[in-house]
Amino acid sequence: MGRKGISEAVIKRLPKYYRQIKMLDDANIERVSSSTLAEILGITASQVRQDFYNFGGFGQQGYGYDVKNLRKEIAAILGLDQEYNMIIVGAGHIGKALAGYKGFVKEGFRIKALFDINVQEKTYNGVPVYPMYNLEDYLKENQIDFAVIATQADSAEDVARELIKNGIKSIWNFAPIDLRVPKDVVVENISMSESLFVLSYRSKNRT
Amino acid sequence: MGRKGISEAVIKRLPKYYRQIKMLDDANIERVSSSTLAEILGITASQVRQDFYNFGGFGQQGYGYDVKNLRKEIAAILGLDQEYNMIIVGAGHIGKALAGYKGFVKEGFRIKALFDINVQEKTYNGVPVYPMYNLEDYLKENQIDFAVIATQADSAEDVARELIKNGIKSIWNFAPIDLRVPKDVVVENISMSESLFVLSYRSKNRT
DNA sequence: TAGATTGTTAATCGATTAACAATC
DNA sequence: TAGATTGTTAATCGATTAACAATC
Numbered sequence: 223m224g225r226k227g228i229s230e231a232v233i234k235r236l237p238k239y240y241r242q243i244k245m246l247d248d249a250n251i252e253r254v255s256s257s258t259l260a261e262i263l264g265i266t267a268s269q270v271r272q273d274f275y276n277f278g279g280f281g282q283q284g285y286g287y288d289v290k291n292l293r294k295e296i297a298a299i300l301g302l303d304q305e306y307n308m309i310i311v312g313a314g315h316i317g318k319a320l321a322g323y324k325g326f327v328k329e330g331f332r333i334k335a336l337f338d339i340n341v342q343e344k345t346y347n348g349v350p351v352y353p354m355y356n357l358e359d360y361l362k363e364n365q366i367d368f369a370v371i372a373t374q375a376d377s378a379e380d381v382a383r384e385l386i387k388n389g390i391k392s393i394w395n396f397a398p399i400d401l402r403v404p405k406d407v408v409v410e411n412i413s414m415s416e417s418l419f420v421l422s423y424r425s426k427n428r429t
Numbered sequence: 430m431g432r433k434g435i436s437e438a439v440i441k442r443l444p445k446y447y448r449q450i451k452m453l454d455d456a457n458i459e460r461v462s463s464s465t466l467a468e469i470l471g472i473t474a475s476q477v478r479q480d481f482y483n484f485g486g487f488g489q490q491g492y493g494y495d496v497k498n499l500r501k502e503i504a505a506i507l508g509l510d511q512e513y514n515m516i517i518v519g520a521g522h523i524g525k526a527l528a529g530y531k532g533f534v535k536e537g538f539r540i541k542a543l544f545d546i547n548v549q550e551k552t553y554n555g556v557p558v559y560p561m562y563n564l565e566d567y568l569k570e571n572q573i574d575f576a577v578i579a580t581q582a583d584s585a586e587d588v589a590r591e592l593i594k595n596g597i598k599s600i601w602n603f604a605p606i607d608l609r610v611p612k613d614v615v616v617e618n619i620s621m622s623e624s625l626f627v628l629s630y631r632s633k634n635r636t
Numbered sequence: 637t638a639g640a641t642t643g644t645t646a647a648t649c650g651a652t653t654a655a656c657a658a659t660c
Numbered sequence: 661t662a663g664a665t666t667g668t669t670a671a672t673c674g675a676t677t678a679a680c681a682a683t684c
Contacts, residue, residue, distance in 0.1 A: 228634075229674080229675070231674095231675065231676090232675095233627060233630055233631075234623075234627065236626065236627075236630060237620070237622065237623035237626040237627060238623065240626065241605065241622075241623075255640085255641065255642090256641075256642075257641085264607075265676095266676075266677060266678095267641095267677095268676070268677050268678065268679090269675090269676060269677075271641090271642065271643070271644085272643095272644090272675090272676075272677085274642095274643090275642090275643060275644070279642075279643055279644090281641080281642050281643080282641085282642070282683090282684060283640080283641055283642040283643075283682065283683045283684050284639075284640045284641050284642070284683065284684040285640080285641070285642080285684060286640085286641065286642075287642090299630065300626045300629055300630050300633075301629040301630060301632060301633035302626065302629065306629070314529075315525070315526040315527075315529040315530055316526050316530070318522070318526065319522035319523050319525065319526035320522075320621075322521075322522040323522055323523070323621075325605075325621075325622060326622070326625065329622065329625075329626075331625060331629075367632070368628065368632070391632070391635075392628060392631075392632040394624070394625060394628050398448065398532075400471075406635065408628065408631045408632050408635060410624055410625075410627055410628035410631065412619075412621065412624040413444070414527075414530075414532075414619065415444065415448075415532060415533070415536065416441075416444035416445065416448075417601070417617055417619040418533065418536075418538060418601060418617075419443065419444040419447065419507045419509065419536075420440060420441065420443075420444060420617055421575065421599060421601050421615065421617035422507055422508040422509065422513070422538075422575075423440055423443060423506065423507050423508060424440075424599070424615045424617065425508060425574070425575070425598070425599040425615050426507075426508035427435075428598075428613065428615060436650080436651070438650095438651065438652090439651095462664085462665065462666090463665075463666075464665085472652095473652075473653060473654090474653095474665095475652070475653050475654065475655090476651090476652060476653075478665090478666065478667070478668085479651090479652075479653085479667095479668090481666095481667090482666090482667060482668070486666075486667055486668090488665075488666050488667080489659085489660060489665085489666070490658065490659045490660045490664080490665055490666040490667075491659065491660040491663075491664045491665050491666075492660060492664080492665070492666080493664085493665065493666075494666090
């Protein structure tokens, strides 16, 4: 049940809303208006209302938005109302950093295993590390929702193929390469170097 | 000398152009047309020409773009035609991963030091690790261009203040928080969890 | 009820795409 | 020269903002 017609721009703002609303909720704030939320996020109140309107709107005229409800709604939209099992392919610096990061578990993303060509340790931060040749069997025996590619660029394409062949439909890609995947497979790229280059650009072109 | 009127959308595409053009150059391809580049990047030829036109345009009618020249031009726009000194504050999983990553040095970003409250090792991957209380003196004695914040969210704001107080004008922020900085300070955020949530959304709302 | 604030449509703005003259 | 492809302006499209009726 794909929500059709939600633009990229809106989707990218959803996690930002979620983070701020969670903070309001954690601070025991009960309600918030579109204008307050807009000010926190540095956008317009109109945009906040328009964004929520895309999903039906979950406010109340004359009152604003109930923070707890808003949190629940946006969590559901983002799919954060359930738990997921993840594996990480590539136990280099980035793969290990991800495996060690506690923040993901809090939101329901469980890291079940690391895979690498060279297995240096049996576990890393409590996460088992397996050799690459076990990947196929592992995926057959375990229900895995997301796979993270944290390999070098030159092996990322092969890893993706292997993952997809074994039923993975959602890939979080840290390798600096555009993966070619069938259209039923979702890929979200995160590029450190692109971000660093943008910083470099902005530093050079300060307003 | 700020280039005025370049939109966010264009800026975000620049690193993508750079990566592809570098690949073409490394493959010894001498020239490329806007339509070829567009196809590689999955955008329109019109957009490629329009984007480059923002910076004056560096092609030749009837020929296309000279790859070597294009690489040089875009590198210069992004500020990749010089070297930078960086420090990383926060020697946790992410800080260490960044310190260990070789890719940045290749593009001229040298990681000179790691700082943390708790210094576990004297060096990490050849990068010296210093205690936080040395930060001020270090910044006075060394010419540092960029600082990376790789701490927890709750100390990021304090770290930013300290960095700015000691002359840092460009911050690469990995902490999941919007830093409040004076307007002459540039901040580029990179948010793992935002990216993961977008993946989650797309998985749930497959077209 | 009066005041506040959303939901929702309409207007505006900016980014993308199309078109084609310029020119290599 | 003829063909190719850019630079550049104009047209289109989509996203943001404004406005206000609905309603709590």
